[in-house]
Amino acid sequence: MNADSTMTAARLHGPRDLRVERIPRPGVPGPGQALLGVTCVGICGSDLHSYLDGRIGDTVIQQPLILGHEFGAVVEAVGPDALDGNFAPLQLGTRVAVDPAQPCGRCEQCEHGHPNLCHRLHFCGSFPDDGSLCEYMIMPAHTCFPIPDTIDDAGAALLEPLGIAIHATDLAKIQVANSVAILGAGCIGLYLLQLARLSGADPVFIVDQFPWRLQVAERYGGVPINFQEADAVQAVVQATGGRGADVALEAGRADHSVQWAAEMARLGGRLVLVGIPGSDRMEVKHSTIRRKGLTMRAVRRMKHTYPRAIHLAEKGMVDLNGIISHRFPLAQTPAAFAMNAAYDGAVVKAII
Numbered sequence: 634m635n636a637d638s639t640m641t642a643a644r645l646h647g648p649r650d651l652r653v654e655r656i657p658r659p660g661v662p663g664p665g666q667a668l669l670g671v672t673c674v675g676i677c678g679s680d681l682h683s684y685l686d687g688r689i690g691d692t693v694i695q696q697p698l699i700l701g702h703e704f705g706a707v708v709e710a711v712g713p714d715a716l717d718g719n720f721a722p723l724q725l726g727t728r729v730a731v732d733p734a735q736p737c738g739r740c741e742q743c744e745h746g747h748p749n750l751c752h753r754l755h756f757c758g759s760f761p762d763d764g765s766l767c768e769y770m771i772m773p774a775h776t777c778f779p780i781p782d783t784i785d786d787a788g789a790a791l792l793e794p795l796g797i798a799i800h801a802t803d804l805a806k807i808q809v810a811n812s813v814a815i816l817g818a819g820c821i822g823l824y825l826l827q828l829a830r831l832s833g834a835d836p837v838f839i840v841d842q843f844p845w846r847l848q849v850a851e852r853y854g855g856v857p858i859n860f861q862e863a864d865a866v867q868a869v870v871q872a873t874g875g876r877g878a879d880v881a882l883e884a885g886r887a888d889h890s891v892q893w894a895a896e897m898a899r900l901g902g903r904l905v906l907v908g909i910p911g912s913d914r915m916e917v918k919h920s921t922i923r924r925k926g927l928t929m930r931a932v933r934r935m936k937h938t939y940p941r942a943i944h945l946a947e948k949g950m951v952d953l954n955g956i957i958s959h960r961f962p963l964a965q966t967p968a969a970f971a972m973n974a975a976y977d978g979a980v981v982k983a984i985i
Contacts, residue, residue, distance in 0.1 A: 640658040642894060670706055749935060818841035827853050868937070880902065883904070960983070
């Protein structure tokens with residue numbers, strides 16, 4: 634095998650066992666496919682779950698897997714009938730943001746407009762489907778969305794978490810002058826904050842334990858609450874005159890924070906679950922949900938939100954790159970994951 638037929642990839646072999654290796658490079662794209670040269674990949678919280686536990690939820694990684702699903706790329710080659718996400722011919726050399734979800738388009742959920750709930754969904758970096766922490770990959774052309782020059786390669790990767798935040802905001806049904814509480818000031822939480830403010834919500838509380846993340850949140854107009862220094866639930870309840878927030882969004886690790894979010898929500902309020910618990914268990918008192926009559930919604934990735942995400946970024950309505958704190962080359966992926974998992978170096982968002 635010559636050098637031109639291999640590429641560099643970061644593969645997870647087991648919990649905390651991430652290795653940078655040479656593996657076979659993809660071949661020629663088939664009908665409706667594109668060969669992509671990956672430019673940037675964001676490290677997501679779900680990637681960290683896989684890295685730490687060798688699984689996410691009940692999906693266990695059973696063989697070496699390339700992680701990564703937040704990514705931008707350049708089109709290197711296209712197969713016949715390769716149409717992009719806007720149903721236009723995909724052109725060579727085009728810079729694209731890539732939707733990692735590959736729904737079948739033919740099942741009941743796809744037919745009803747819920748491709749994120751597809752019965753046969755494939756997703757980059759979710760076992761058994763390899764992800765984007767590699768130099769090249771083949772993807773369906775319709776997952777590729779051309780981006781303008783105003784969005785750089787790192788921004789292209791960040792359109793995926795922004796898309797998740799858009800879908801969560803849709804489910805939350807945030808209205809003008811709603812009060813909102815966001816638990817978790819990571820990537821998704823900070824995008825949720827920006828979208829809530831853009832939707833006219835006020836005030837928007839954001840809860841975390843890391844001061845550097847709360848400083849970023851304050852920059853975006855959030856009311857920061859450090860739960861290591863104050864009772865976060867009481868802070869939200871008191872600031873809303875005892876009423877509670879109209880909307881509570883859990884965007885952290887979904888452990889005790891789900892109960893906190895439920896306690897922060899007002900009577901008849903809305904509770905949206907975005908975070909993923911490492912234990913695959915959610916603990917919340919039934920009485921809290923029942924007595925308040927809360928509406929609960931769970932976020933399963935997103936639903937064709939890239940065009941909206943691109944519009945928001947291109948118009949400067951959302952600050953994509955302001956959350957980036959660290960950048961690493963592909964060769965240093967293991968170090969990047971180790972740092973991110975330990976929350977070292979005042980990390981907010983790391984880009985490979």
